[in-house]
Amino acid sequence: DGGITQSPKYLFRKEGQNVTLSCEQNLNHDAMYWYRQDPGQGLRLIYYSQIVNDFQKGDIAEGYSVSREKKESFPLTVTSAQKNPTAFYLCASSFGRNQETQYFGPGTRLLVL
Amino acid sequence: DAKTTQPPSMDCAEGRAANLPCNHSTISGNEYVYWYRQIHSQGPQYIIHGLKNNETNEMASLIITEDRKSSTLILPHATLRDTAVYYCIVIGWRDDKIIFGKGTRLHILP
Numbered sequence: 001d002g003g004i005t006q007s008p009k010y011l012f013r014k015e016g017q018n019v020t021l022s023c024e025q026n027l028n029h030d031a032m033y034w035y036r037q038d039p040g041q042g043l044r045l046i047y048y049s050q051i052v053n054d055f056q057k058g059d060i061a062e063g064y065s066v067s068r069e070k071k072e073s074f075p076l077t078v079t080s081a082q083k084n085p086t087a088f089y090l091c092a093s094s095f096g097r098n099q100e101t102q103y104f105g106p107g108t109r110l111l112v113l
Numbered sequence: 114d115a116k117t118t119q120p121p122s123m124d125c126a127e128g129r130a131a132n133l134p135c136n137h138s139t140i141s142g143n144e145y146v147y148w149y150r151q152i153h154s155q156g157p158q159y160i161i162h163g164l165k166n167n168e169t170n171e172m173a174s175l176i177i178t179e180d181r182k183s184s185t186l187i188l189p190h191a192t193l194r195d196t197a198v199y200y201c202i203v204i205g206w207r208d209d210k211i212i213f214g215k216g217t218r219l220h221i222l223p
Binding site (some may be wrong): 033102 | 115131147148156157158159162171175200211213214215216
């Protein structure tokens with residue numbers, strides 16, 4: 001089955017620790033996106049990538065980093081510089097930019113110990 | 114900032130049509146109206162999109178006013194499983210990202 005997967009479903013981070021959230025898609029999509037959602041809020045864009053080996057900052061990129069070494073994968077690292085990392089993180093992909101429908105993964109909930 | 118305005122919440126009786134409004138008064142000619150929904154603790158799900166004509170698919174209908182400054186998403190026979198936050202989004206052909214507002218939280222009442 002084609003789809004987009006995220007792992008783990010729940011992730012716990014200790015103070016000062018970097019953690020990496022996985023996002024994989026087998027839809028042959030060129031573009032991938034990371035969003036953050038806080039309780040009662042809409043989604044905010046962290047980073048996006050339109051093609052392999054290229055990515056751009058979204059609206060709230062500070063404290064996060066990404067890589068896009070493979071078309072299928074777009075991991076997000078939450079660094080220790082992100083002072084308020086507790087949130088629901090959603091990964092999405094689409095065939096390309098410009099009005100293409102985005103397909104979302106099931107999300108990863110990050111909690112700080 | 115989101116280019117759309119939606120009511121924060123709405124109620125609808127089960128089995129009735131749910132009509133969710135969206136204002137996008139600054140929409141330009143090449144911008145589409147998209148609707149997504151997010152059921153609690155899941156990723157958003159695409160519902161429907163349109164440019165200026167009304168659209169219908171197996172999930173919903175989209176009615177866009179002639180001046181394109183507003184639209185309505187219609188769920189014809191709402192069920193409890195339609196309880197979700199519904200996002201109305203405007204996307205232009207030059208856009209490489211979409212901006213989600215806070216959406217409308219739809220409560221389906223049994």
